[in-house]
Amino acid sequence: MNFDSILSNTDGEEGKTILKKLLSRYLSPAFGALPKSEVELIILDTLEELGAISAEPQVYELVTKLRVTRTKARNLIYERELRRSKPEDLDERVKEILRKPLIDKAGKHFILEVENPLVLDHLRAKVQELGHISDGSFSPSIVKLSVSAFVALVEDGLGDELTTVRKVLVDAGAPDTSFKGIVNAAAAKFAKRVADDAGEAVI
Numbered sequence: 001m002n003f004d005s006i007l008s009n010t011d012g013e014e015g016k017t018i019l020k021k022l023l024s025r026y027l028s029p030a031f032g033a034l035p036k037s038e039v040e041l042i043i044l045d046t047l048e049e050l051g052a053i054s055a056e057p058q059v060y061e062l063v064t065k066l067r068v069t070r071t072k073a074r075n076l077i078y079e080r081e082l083r084r085s086k087p088e089d090l091d092e093r094v095k096e097i098l099r100k101p102l103i104d105k106a107g108k109h110f111i112l113e114v115e116n117p118l119v120l121d122h123l124r125a126k127v128q129e130l131g132h133i134s135d136g137s138f139s140p141s142i143v144k145l146s147v148s149a150f151v152a153l154v155e156d157g158l159g160d161e162l163t164t165v166r167k168v169l170v171d172a173g174a175p176d177t178s179f180k181g182i183v184n185a186a187a188a189k190f191a192k193r194v195a196d197d198a199g200e201a202v203i
Contacts, residue, residue: 010050022046041080058115059141074117074140081118090122095157097123110150112143127153 010018025042026034034042047053053065062073085093093116102113114120117140124143127134132149136142145153 018046018049021049037079040076041083044076044080056116078117081116085118087122090119091157093119094123094126094153098154098157099161108147110145110147111138112145113141114143115141117141123153126156130156 022042026039028034044053048055054061057077059070059073059077062068062076063070066073066076068076097112097114097119104111104113112123114123120136120141120143124134124136127143127145127149130149130152132146132152134149135144138144
């Protein structure tokens, strides 16, 4: 991290304000009273104010810029989001993911990738509230959902935006007009294509 470059983009008054905020938070309630995790979050907020990291950094950004492990980076993001995000904020983040999901299909399951660990936990809680089970055993940022779980999540999260989701799946070749039917058809079609590709590869 090049601090000369970072500080060159910060004028004197802005720098004083950031430094004042940093010291005020660190010295409250007394010097050295804050646990290490809280000090790290204060420094992280300061780096954001200086423009050294993004307002919503991805795990890899923190890994490379702070030179920490992925586990450490995920924990920093989780703790930071926990203090900043309200339930309605997390609901909106889940909606954003469902509007443009990073998704793969495996047979009759959907595999979603969610980089933010707190948002992922919130999504899993939503799935559980809707009476379904999610599988997060693949990776800390991946969750596997059955067709019914995925449909319930989309119906609950997007509401009147279902037309948009339906159009995306129909464009992918799903013939059914009902939303659940479209998702089932899309998953089945994908599974068949994978099987055909595997057969061709063997030949």
